Amino acid sequence: MGDLLALIAELDDLNLFIHHxxxxxxxxxxxxxxxxxxxxxxxxxxxxxxxxxxxxxxxxxxxxxxxxxxxxxxxxxxxxxxxxxxxxxxxxxxxxxxxxISCIPDLMIHYLLLYNLSMIARYETEWWFDLIKTAADDTYPFIHTFLEITEIKCPRMIYHFLMKRCTL
Incomplete structure (x- = not known):
């Protein structure tokens, strides 16, 4: 997940703040x-x-x-x-x-991360509970910020993908 999160441009400021x-x-x-x-x-x-x-x-x-x-x-x-x-x-x-460096499109990166988080939420409820309650490491800010970014960015990426397909 860390490699995929590193490919999201909007998380770079958070990475600079946490990891310098x-x-x-x-x-x-x-x-x-x-x-x-x-x-x-x-x-x-x-x-x-x-x-x-x-x-x-x-x-x-x-x-x-x-x-x-x-x-x-x-x-x-x-x-x-x-x-x-x-x-x-x-x-x-x-x-x-x-x-x-990855040639995976941004939309696929967001999908893979959302899928992985959904599996964690479903099958690793204890880990998820510990993450939310203790926030002992830097994982929670990355997940929280990623979800906020995805809520804004994914509809636009899907729109551009569909418009590109319609013009072909």
Missing amino acids: KRNIVLFDKVNSDWYIPPDLAYAYHMNEERLKLFLEEKSGGNIYWKPNELSIDGKRSELNPPFRYHIFKEQYGINTSLEQ
Whole structure:
């Protein structure tokens, strides 16, 4: 569950507060282009050219260079995973750890986490009770915040998925 929670962009501020590290690097938008910080190449232990090829391969997107920067053509309406969209900040981002990069769509990540939580609620009632009563670790804030985010984000993701299917 921790690996899946690390892929949710909206949980990054909570992760920074609790674990003192970021899981997602958000991109700045200038005009219609998304600018990727050059530090991401160093985090992935790649040079910028290799990062460009890697991101093109993973996303199937149109990525081009600006002087000393990697930028993504923002004229595309949507970027595919491994890029993640932060619904509240209205920015795209990508995981800081190459090990956590996943090409699983956001809607599937939310579904998997909700399914897992439903199984815990059904079959691990003692654990759930201890979590709510004691909140001894950082699990409860992540679950609570995830559920709040999912309540807002999932209907929008389902709507976009269905609209994309209707136009095909």
